[in-house]
Amino acid sequence: MTLPDGQEEEAQGDAGAAPETPPPAEAAAPTPKPAAERPARPAKEAEPKEAPRIPPPAGSINEILAAAVPGVAMLAYMVPTLQGEAVAVEVGRDDLVPVMTAARDDKRLDLKYLRCLSGVDWQDEGLEVVYHLSSFTTRHQLTVKTRVTYDDPVVPSLASLFPAANWHERETRDMFGIVFDGHPNLVPLLLPDDMTDHFPLRKDNPLQEIEEWQGENLREGAGEGEE
């Protein structure tokens, strides 16, 4: 991770062989190749800091959603899926329940299946809850996101709307300290019962030194084609 830039570039440019192919016969064969390719390879451009936010094309499901919930402020963009792209919307936490209710009950959307609920710690930009919805009938997929601050990490609970959210919300409270207002039983699920003031997946909660060391140390060999 903390390699000097130049060294990293070198590792990058050395393409061709599988990083971990053990049979020497195979490792030897592709070595001349990258040399031939190297001139064609463009200079590595600086990595973008943020993913591009491409707005959804006209007629996407975010329009149905916006029409179903009048006056909702929504930022919509496309996110990749394995099959192509899907719509993602960011809403304020006060709009979360109306938006999720509309997504579930509107017949054109019929997003009844809450497949995943995740917390993300964006540090200075607050805590985020991400809902992945999909439908078995209309085949739509929708990602809904909402953000809260560290000082007031309260999000309305969706456990009564989507029973599937029940355990996910408890897990997210354990890991991120996000309080789901209205949850029927918001007690620790994965963590011990008395561990209510310590949120392991927040970024300000570092790994133990030994675990960081393992990561660094094992990575040393990762680029060298060792097994």
Place this chain on the structure above:
Amino acid sequence: MVAEHEQGLDIVDMPINMGPQHPSTHGVFRMVLVISGEKVVDVTPHIGYMHRGGEKLMEAMDYRQGIGYADRTEYLAQFSAELGYCLAVEKLMGIEVPERAEYIRIILTELNRLSSHFMFMGAFGIDSGLFGTSFTYAFREREYIQDVFEEVSGDRLMYAYFRVGGLAWEVTDNFTQRVHEVLKKTQKGIKDLDDLLTKNEIFMARCQNIGAFTADRAIAYGLSGPLLRASGVNWDLRRDEPYSIYPRFTFQIPVGNYGDVYDRYLVRLEEMRQSVSIIEQALEKLPPEGPIVPEKMPRRLRTPPGEVYAKVESPRGEWGVYLVSKGGDKPYRLKMRSPSFCNLSALREMTVGQFLADAVMILGSMDIVLCDVDR
């Protein structure tokens, strides 16, 4: 809670503790059942005994090291977990996987489905009171498949054989022949278990009309995999949200009628036959040679900033990875959506109102992996 018995004795609801160390919990899992007579009136599941903070650790590991952690969460369907993880990273990086690697991946993933379902058949037989009979049959079959995995990956349990972009190394020379051999045994094994269990009167009596879940509730509770299909929802990610090269194969999706424990068993049994068919098709089309990693593969895996939710149909259902990247060689956030976790969250709904003795059957029919629940 307290009822007056006609003879003047007090009858109270009784809490019964089951687990964390109990042969029928399939791992370290504890539930407290409150019973009234023989009926279950409340269930409180306690999980987290195996929580190792895998998601946090994966944030400190680079993309290649994370593969091993995917293995360790889903230790009965390791290839499915590895595939889901690799697909997520490949999608973000925009890597195309070579043809031959895709076919080998599918063959191994489907073999893994077979071995996982064999494990279910064996353990479920024990739950239903057949003691060791089905267990020994199923484990013999599972062992044959395990041998192939060991030959290919060098490990019996934690394969870590898939790589972002393809495979770690070439399969053994006699791979196709070995898989054919194993499939022949497997087909006989499936028939053996079918003969042993499906029409077994005791087994049927213990399974039918127990833990039934309707399609609407199954969707609302976020069930996936055989549980969802047993409830009558015709949904399989391999067909409906296809990934990898699944559109190239023809296979049937078994769907249940009643959503009870027996249907879940039947769905899994039929899935095994379909998996055999998929593997046979894949072996036929498998390119005899070719690269197993893309030619232009960077040594250090770096993803551009972005996010992706990748999901595969593991033997237990939808194994998803929500990967958020801020650039660099490590995930910024990696959430594993494990089917065991989501299915288990419906345990209370399924068990309340059933007999105490059936609670074990319901839990067994979910086929949970506790490491996958706790991560």
